[in-house]
Amino acid sequence: MKIIDNVYSVGVVDRDVRIFHGYFTPIGTTYNSFLVIDEKVTLVDFVKEKFTDEFLNNIEGILQGRTIDYIICNHVEPDHSGALPRVMEKYPQAMVYGTANCEKGLKAYYPHAKYNFTVVKLGDALNTGKYNFKFIPMPMVHWPDSMSTYLEEEKMLFSNDAFGQHTGTGEVLDTENGLDKLIDRAGDYYANIVLPFGMQVTKLIQTVSDLDIKIICPSHGVIITKYIPEIIQKYISWSKNETDDKKVLIVYDTMWGTTKKLAEQLEKEYTNKGFEVEVINLTEEHYSHAMSRVLEAKYIFVGSPTLNNNMLPSVSAFLTYMKGLKPKERIGKAFGAYGWSGESISQINEILLSCGFETEEPLKALWNV
Numbered sequence: 236m237k238i239i240d241n242v243y244s245v246g247v248v249d250r251d252v253r254i255f256h257g258y259f260t261p262i263g264t265t266y267n268s269f270l271v272i273d274e275k276v277t278l279v280d281f282v283k284e285k286f287t288d289e290f291l292n293n294i295e296g297i298l299q300g301r302t303i304d305y306i307i308c309n310h311v312e313p314d315h316s317g318a319l320p321r322v323m324e325k326y327p328q329a330m331v332y333g334t335a336n337c338e339k340g341l342k343a344y345y346p347h348a349k350y351n352f353t354v355v356k357l358g359d360a361l362n363t364g365k366y367n368f369k370f371i372p373m374p375m376v377h378w379p380d381s382m383s384t385y386l387e388e389e390k391m392l393f394s395n396d397a398f399g400q401h402t403g404t405g406e407v408l409d410t411e412n413g414l415d416k417l418i419d420r421a422g423d424y425y426a427n428i429v430l431p432f433g434m435q436v437t438k439l440i441q442t443v444s445d446l447d448i449k450i451i452c453p454s455h456g457v458i459i460t461k462y463i464p465e466i467i468q469k470y471i472s473w474s475k476n477e478t479d480d481k482k483v484l485i486v487y488d489t490m491w492g493t494t495k496k497l498a499e500q501l502e503k504e505y506t507n508k509g510f511e512v513e514v515i516n517l518t519e520e521h522y523s524h525a526m527s528r529v530l531e532a533k534y535i536f537v538g539s540p541t542l543n544n545n546m547l548p549s550v551s552a553f554l555t556y557m558k559g560l561k562p563k564e565r566i567g568k569a570f571g572a573y574g575w576s577g578e579s580i581s582q583i584n585e586i587l588l589s590c591g592f593e594t595e596e597p598l599k600a601l602w603n604v
């Protein structure tokens with residue numbers, strides 16, 4: 236599919252993927268890849284291995300017998316590099332460009348693949364005729380090898396995972412579903428993938444702020460054309476861990492309904508105080524959905540009854556996941572029901588403290604309220 240003259244999307248839509256390394260993707264995702272036609276032909280990124288046939292067909296549909304001269308591998312994670320071995324079999328003369336960490340990762344993932352690799356760093360460029368690609372390594376956004384590439388003459392940023400969204404609906408452009416949907420999906424992605432790397436995102440934003448960007452082509456989701464200032468502004472805010480002082484998120488699971496009653500009690504109390512409260516029951520929603528709501532909430536209240544001297548496994552999974560994603564400067568509160576020992580509440584409180592949160596006095600209920 237043509238994006239603009241000389242630039243084509245050749246990636247694939249994965250409508251069926253539902254778990255993406257622990258992250259629930261209810262509408263699937265895309266693995267975006269782009270072909271740039273010039274005196275030399277450049278492929279930007281690969282796709283996940285299982286889509287290689289479709290990917291090669293997409294490429295051939297555009298090239299009609301021409302070959303690929305250059306391949307820019309912005310990121311080694313297999314959703315963007317899995318097709319490499321078969322692409323290299325078909326286009327063995329293509330030179331691959333990426334960071335030093337990308338080279339190491341590709342060697343480890345595809346030890347039998349044959350290709351020539353050129354290591355690039357910030358400031359390096361690739362000329363393909365009338366076009367110049369400028370390389371912008373962005374280590375830890377979100378892997379050590381991660382990189383963006385800027386196509387100077389078309390003012391396009393191939394941003395890889397930055398600005399991505401897991402949108403596997405077949406939509407191509409941000410204009411198809413509006414700003415709110417874009418920000419909602421990009422926020423969900425940021426919370427579940429990028430959140431621990433705020434400092435590195437800040438560096439990336441500083442680097443790209445000098446560029447005139449007309450189109451952002453992330454490696455997942457829709458291409459951003461209209462809402463570039465808005466998405467960059469959101470990335471700045473998320474990278475600073477900015478939260479809404481009026482947002483309360485209540486995440487819980489329940490055995491016999493008492494912890495649910497406590498959640499409802501907290502919801503009522505904080506709504507009456509003027510807060511915007513969202514309640515998530517982990518039996519009904521995946522923990523990664525709860526994580527997406529952590530992104531902008533100042534208050535994170537977590538509840539579980541005590542089962543076998545522990546919290547429920549669903550709550551433990553959420554807390555483990557949230558702790559790894561390192562949200563900062565939140566206020567937590569543990570709550571839960573118990574029958575005799577009641578360890579879950581203190582365990583939750585400890586984990587909230589270990590996340591670096593301040594905590595409010597826990598809320599407990601013996602048997603029932």
Ligand code: FEO
Nearest residue numbers: 310312314396454
């Ligand atoms: Fe979309 Fe880090 O892979």
